[in-house]
Amino acid sequence: MSTPHSLWETAAMPDAPAPRSPAVPDKPSLDGVEDRWAGVWAEQGTYAFDRTRSRAEVYSIDTPPPTVSGSLHVGHVFSYTHTDVVARYQRMRGREVFYPMGWDDNGLPTERRVQNYYGVRCDPSLPYDAGLVPPHSGEAKSVRAADQQPVSRRNFVGLCARLTVEDEKQFEALWRRLGLSVDWSHTYQTIDEGSRAVSQKAFLRNLSRDEAYTAEAPGLWDVTFQTAVAQAELEARDYPGHFHRIAFHRSDGGGPVHVETTRPELVAACVALVAHPDDERYRPLFGTTVTSPVFGVELPVLAHPAAEPDKGAGIAMCCTFGDLTDVQWWRELNLPLRSVVGRDGRLVRETPSWLTAPAAAQAWAELAGKTTFSARAAVVDALRATGELDGEPVATQRKANFFEKGDKPLEIVTSRQWYIRNGGRDVSTDGPAGRDLRGELLARGAELAFHPGFMHVRYENWVNGLNGDWLVSRQRFFGVPIPVWYALDDAGEPDHDAPLVPAEADLPVDPSTDVPAGYVEDQRGRPRGFAGETDVMDTWATSSLTPQIAGGWERDDDLFSRVFPMDLRPQGQDIIRTWLFSTVVRSHLEHGSLPWSNAALSGWILDPDRKKMSKSKGNVVTPLRLLTDHGSDAVRYWAASARLGTDAAFDETQMKIGRRLAIKVLNASKFALSLGAADADADVTEPLDRAMLAGLAGVVDRATAAMDSYEHTTALATTETFFWTFCDDYVELVKDRAYGGHGEQAAASAHAALSRALDTLLRLLAPFLPFATEEVWSWWREGSVHRAAWPQAAPLRAAAGDGDARMLGVVGQALAGVRRAKSQAKVSMRTDVPRAVVAAPAADLDLLRAAAADLRGAGRVDDLQLVAASHELTVRDVELAEVTPR
RNA sequence: GGGCGAUUGGCUCAGUGGUAGAGCGCCUCGUUCACACCGAGGAGGUCACUGGUUCGAACCCAGUAUCGCCCACCA
Numbered sequence: 001m002s003t004p005h006s007l008w009e010t011a012a013m014p015d016a017p018a019p020r021s022p023a024v025p026d027k028p029s030l031d032g033v034e035d036r037w038a039g040v041w042a043e044q045g046t047y048a049f050d051r052t053r054s055r056a057e058v059y060s061i062d063t064p065p066p067t068v069s070g071s072l073h074v075g076h077v078f079s080y081t082h083t084d085v086v087a088r089y090q091r092m093r094g095r096e097v098f099y100p101m102g103w104d105d106n107g108l109p110t111e112r113r114v115q116n117y118y119g120v121r122c123d124p125s126l127p128y129d130a131g132l133v134p135p136h137s138g139e140a141k142s143v144r145a146a147d148q149q150p151v152s153r154r155n156f157v158g159l160c161a162r163l164t165v166e167d168e169k170q171f172e173a174l175w176r177r178l179g180l181s182v183d184w185s186h187t188y189q190t191i192d193e194g195s196r197a198v199s200q201k202a203f204l205r206n207l208s209r210d211e212a213y214t215a216e217a218p219g220l221w222d223v224t225f226q227t228a229v230a231q232a233e234l235e236a237r238d239y240p241g242h243f244h245r246i247a248f249h250r251s252d253g254g255g256p257v258h259v260e261t262t263r264p265e266l267v268a269a270c271v272a273l274v275a276h277p278d279d280e281r282y283r284p285l286f287g288t289t290v291t292s293p294v295f296g297v298e299l300p301v302l303a304h305p306a307a308e309p310d311k312g313a314g315i316a317m318c319c320t321f322g323d324l325t326d327v328q329w330w331r332e333l334n335l336p337l338r339s340v341v342g343r344d345g346r347l348v349r350e351t352p353s354w355l356t357a358p359a360a361a362q363a364w365a366e367l368a369g370k371t372t373f374s375a376r377a378a379v380v381d382a383l384r385a386t387g388e389l390d391g392e393p394v395a396t397q398r399k400a401n402f403f404e405k406g407d408k409p410l411e412i413v414t415s416r417q418w419y420i421r422n423g424g425r426d427v428s429t430d431g432p433a434g435r436d437l438r439g440e441l442l443a444r445g446a447e448l449a450f451h452p453g454f455m456h457v458r459y460e461n462w463v464n465g466l467n468g469d470w471l472v473s474r475q476r477f478f479g480v481p482i483p484v485w486y487a488l489d490d491a492g493e494p495d496h497d498a499p500l501v502p503a504e505a506d507l508p509v510d511p512s513t514d515v516p517a518g519y520v521e522d523q524r525g526r527p528r529g530f531a532g533e534t535d536v537m538d539t540w541a542t543s544s545l546t547p548q549i550a551g552g553w554e555r556d557d558d559l560f561s562r563v564f565p566m567d568l569r570p571q572g573q574d575i576i577r578t579w580l581f582s583t584v585v586r587s588h589l590e591h592g593s594l595p596w597s598n599a600a601l602s603g604w605i606l607d608p609d610r611k612k613m614s615k616s617k618g619n620v621v622t623p624l625r626l627l628t629d630h631g632s633d634a635v636r637y638w639a640a641s642a643r644l645g646t647d648a649a650f651d652e653t654q655m656k657i658g659r660r661l662a663i664k665v666l667n668a669s670k671f672a673l674s675l676g677a678a679d680a681d682a683d684v685t686e687p688l689d690r691a692m693l694a695g696l697a698g699v700v701d702r703a704t705a706a707m708d709s710y711e712h713t714t715a716l717a718t719t720e721t722f723f724w725t726f727c728d729d730y731v732e733l734v735k736d737r738a739y740g741g742h743g744e745q746a747a748a749s750a751h752a753a754l755s756r757a758l759d760t761l762l763r764l765l766a767p768f769l770p771f772a773t774e775e776v777w778s779w780w781r782e783g784s785v786h787r788a789a790w791p792q793a794a795p796l797r798a799a800a801g802d803g804d805a806r807m808l809g810v811v812g813q814a815l816a817g818v819r820r821a822k823s824q825a826k827v828s829m830r831t832d833v834p835r836a837v838v839a840a841p842a843a844d845l846d847l848l849r850a851a852a853a854d855l856r857g858a859g860r861v862d863d864l865q866l867v868a869a870s871h872e873l874t875v876r877d878v879e880l881a882e883v884t885p886r
Numbered sequence: 887g888g889g890c891g892a893u894u895g896g897c898u899c900a901g902u903g904g905u906a907g908a909g910c911g912c913c914u915c916g917u918u919c920a921c922a923c924c925g926a927g928g929a930g931g932u933c934a935c936u937g938g939u940u941c942g943a944a945c946c947c948a949g950u951a952u953c954g955c956c957c958a959c960c961a
Binding site for chain 1: 892897900911921928955961
């Protein structure tokens with residue numbers, strides 16, 4: 001028997017020093033770790049926010065509130081994991097992490113769900129009914145509007161709370177299982193009383209500073225939801241249409257003027273023809289008039305530079321309103337307003353006053369009350385009948401603006417709306433004299449650290465492309481009411497210029513049921529009385545205040561001063577133009593600062609076929625199923641493997657790798673502890689041990705730098721790579737020695753090194769694999785690894801002394817060479833090697849010599865010969881012992 | 887039309903000036919001795935293309951192509 005083999009035998013000797021904590025299980029397992037540790041963390045308040053800490057000690061996170069009326073999908077798990085990794089890292093760095101959770105139950109998705117679930121609809125004109133029993137209760141696909149029972153807004157909000165509380169429980173359970181280190185005592189709902197108060201208070205502050213105002217103007221309108229829509233909610237979609245070439249008639253008796261239009265139903269709304277001032281074809285017509293086909297209305301032909309000669313016929317109908325260019329012409333050319341499309345998307349029933357010719361009135365009778373779609377066909381028939389349609393309509397694919405949640409193209413209608421200034425209007429006309437709000441907001445964007453940095457460009461693109469102030473009023477019933485009333489004059493007309501506002505102490509209010517100061521309910525709607533504003537605010541008008549809502553603005557000044565401005569806003573890249581931007585606007589206006597210093601943008605989850613993960617697929621692959629199948633650490637590993645801002649493939653094999661890593665952490669830790677890691681405070685004296693710790697110190701440096709730059713993938717990859725080397729090479733190399741085969745002091749050195757390495761690796765991995773690391777931590781350490789300090793390189797370097805970090809790699813290479821020889825000879829790795837030769841450059845030879853005993857032990861090499869070579873390290877002449885037949 | 891990002895082995899991705907990397911998959915072998923939810927070893931790539939800068943380019947510059955996304959585009 002060779003010496004190495006007898007060394008091996010030594011390891012198994014009963015009196016070998018193998019101190020094992022009784023807490024280490026014989027067969028470590030991930031089964032049940034999620035429930036067990038989530039329970040312990042909740043019980044011990046591991047993630048409770050200590051609100052006595054100063055702002056400088058706090059790291060605060062403006063968590064995105066998920067929409068509770070939907071279901072959580074894989075994308076949520078992905079991006080929320082990114083945030084949690086940051087939270088856990090900052091906590092270990094010693095920051096007190098403020099990590100609240102909100103639920104978004106304000107807005108259309110919840111409104112629809114409450115309607116269908118309870119069979120009700122919100123009617124703010126109704127009084128509150130304390131004893132309301134909804135018609136039914138349970139999931140329903142949809143309940144016809146006629147079958148919905150109208151209820152007061154307060155009742156509706158109450159039902160919303162009742163419904164969403166169940167969703168919130170499920171969401172919370174999922175988040176706990178995923179291991180989010182949220183402080184669950186800090187939660188909010190975007191429609192709850194506190195949020196409504198914050199939302200209204202911020203609005204009133206805007207109003208008092210002339211940052212919010214009301215105005216009557218043409219704007220985009222959704223005919224399905226019958227509400228105005230903001231620029232940020234637009235979506236351009238392909239929409240099939242036809243070019244119609246139609247004839248206008250010159251008043252001077254000249255030939256027809258042909259115009260191409262995709263919206264012939266708006267001929268009656270036409271107020272002028274417009275061509276480019278330099279367009280030779282139409283220059284002679286400028287200043288003359290034409291009459292419209294079918295309706296015979298006399299219209300001017302005008303010049304405007306926004307007309308594009310190469311579009312259509314080069315001369316356009318300006319209608320009030322077909323598109324935003326029409327609005328521009330209407331404004332700049334001082335044209336009359338001739339609206340024909342009502343708020344319901346149908347042509348008005350009354351014959352418009354400008355259609356004076358009897359034939360025109362007759363033609364209108366065919367159109368009155370029709371949808372724009374049907375009216376189009378009717379107008380085309382009329383044009384065909386009068387011979388004013390030139391040729392047949394030609395199919396075209398055009399782009400039309402849609403409300404992102406709507407399915408009909410938006411119309412432009414004139415209405416009174418509320419706006420908050422966001423720099424979207426011309427500087428010269430924008431608010432308080434001379435204020436360059438757009439410039440200020442661009443400066444805020446430059447001040448904000450975007451992760452990844454290129455996301456900043458999207459912010460700039462958006463701000464530079466704004467074409468109007470932020471429209472915040474919505475003609476909906478569910479939402480946070482705009483908190484104003486209007487005094488009515490003798491004729492019962494409201495005074496919109498001097499709205500009546502509530503006292504801040506009375507917030508939240510509902511103007512449809514509450515009464516302004518100095519009035520009584522009897523005066524509602526009466527001359528010299530008052531009228532409550534019926535509009536509600538855009539959901540973003542509330543969501544843009546999540547830092548204030550979560551941080552206790554004006555409710556808990558002490559808390560607010562410790563968390564605001566916050567450190568981090570994590571969110572999706574798709575809502576930079578909405579959530580991120582609007583939050584910056586509100587904070588800039590109210591606080592004169594950014595709402596947070598960092599914005600972390602997560603990417604999309606893509607199907608294997610590289611398409612954005614669809615809702616339907618998201619429902620098939622439920623987060624819970626993933627957590628059940630693979631374990632939370634494994635799913636987190638997959639999520640954490642994707643960089644911020646980068647789309648990631650939905651890839652369950654990546655989760656399997658994560659699971660393997662988590663299991664390896666358990667097994668390797670158990671083994672390291674059995675080798676003596678648990679009871680070691682000796683000096684690290686052996687060269688290989690010192691080398692390993694020197695390498696680990698470098699890992700700590702790199703991982704820390706990466707985490708500080710919000711590059712968690714680099715930190716994970718660096719740690720993971722080292723961890724596998726630690727397991728596969730280092731632990732194998734020191735096994736014999738740790739068991740005592742090379743003497744007591746050599747063993748003690750191994751124990752100390754194993755102890756420090758394990759301790760450090762668990763900390764480095766804790767943000768990514770919170771369950772496996774906590775499990776191991778509990779075997780031999782006090783408290784939670786998640787409240788332990790992030791490792792530092794300096795103590796490791798001190799322990800490593802003169803250790804050369806390259807040594808582990810070089811020795812590992814030699815060990816791999818011996819393994820390769822065994823593998824190629826198709827023999828067991830435990831085959832004894834009477835003799836082997838390692839040829840290496842002089843520098844490597846020194847390293848090999850210092851660790852020769854460890855290498856011989858791990859390779860089971862008896863006679864290890866080290867010879868000089870000029871090039872890379874090679875292992876040759878490996879003699880293999882006879883394999884003893886079993 | 888403007889902009890941003892991507893393009894590296896079959897797959898998923900690292901790698902930002904100095905001899906092409908990892909994991910998965912694949913192939914071979916091993917394993918009652920921490921780990922079969924395992925281990926060891928191996929094969930596999932002219933780094934999308936074209937030009938330029940440089941002693942040297944996956945990396946820097948210019949351009950092209952393809953893919954994804956954002957914005958604009960309703961006559």
